[in-house]
Amino acid sequence: MIQTESISFSLLxxxxxxxxxxxxxxxxxxxxIYPLIKIRRIQRLTEKWLFRVKLLTWSAxxxxxxxxxxLASPFITLILLALLMFLSRPFWNDFVLGILxxxxxxxxxxxxxxxxxxxxxxxxxGLRNLISSNAAGETIITPYHKLNAAIVTRARxxxxxxxxxxxxxxxxxxxxxAAEQIKTYLMECPWSAPMETPVVxxxxxxxxxxxxxxxxxxxxxxxxAYTRWRIQQAE
Numbered sequence: 001m002i003q004t005e006s007i008s009f010s011l012l013x014x015x016x017x018x019x020x021x022x023x024x025x026x027x028x029x030x031x032x033i034y035p036l037i038k039i040r041r042i043q044r045l046t047e048k049w050l051f052r053v054k055l056l057t058w059s060a061x062x063x064x065x066x067x068x069x070x071l072a073s074p075f076i077t078l079i080l081l082a083l084l085m086f087l088s089r090p091f092w093n094d095f096v097l098g099i100l101x102x103x104x105x106x107x108x109x110x111x112x113x114x115x116x117x118x119x120x121x122x123x124x125x126g127l128r129n130l131i132s133s134n135a136a137g138e139t140i141i142t143p144y145h146k147l148n149a150a151i152v153t154r155a156r157x158x159x160x161x162x163x164x165x166x167x168x169x170x171x172x173x174x175x176x177x178a179a180e181q182i183k184t185y186l187m188e189c190p191w192s193a194p195m196e197t198p199v200v201x202x203x204x205x206x207x208x209x210x211x212x213x214x215x216x217x218x219x220x221x222x223x224x225a226y227t228r229w230r231i232q233q234a235e
Contacts, residue, residue, distance in 0.1 A: 007069060011069075015068070022057060034046060034047070051125075094128035094144045094145050097144040098126075098129075102125055107122060107130075109122055109123070109125075120133055121134075129143050161196060162214050167209055169206050179202060182200045185231070198213070199211040
């Protein structure tokens, strides 16, 4: 026989209090313990397993809540569950895709990503959106269902970039303007690392020393050739 008795208020209070304790515990770890880790490799590993522990814990808690509510009143619980799933389909679509995106573990906090041609740095993983910011300081909120259809490229981390130096010669001109112009050439170069600013120092009347960053040796050679080509074109 179907049970139709109401769900007790004390049960709801107990479940809500347990949920609050879980949320508070994970919030403290995320905001006070995780920031103490300074090594990038350990940060990525900690973030990966922290997310998995959170997912497992909340999944187990959700199953427990459903079990207790079904015991109290199966009929009311199933009706409310079906209604909730129907009304929140867009939320669950992004929520599930967000879990799959994070479990894939290809992108983490502070990674530089290129989504649909726009480059930005990952700031946070929301319930429904990936939150990032670009070089102009703008916050970009991308729903996970868009990531499912878009091409997402993760740039090499800044700590893994190659730092290289080379010299260039420029015609007789004002030194500060020449240095800034060389920086501009490098920033416009397709093989440059956009998140790192090159350093240009004058070493002679027409000589400049350039220190730049590149993804690999091939890109470094391309940067050097491109910069010298642009200087020749400007003569």
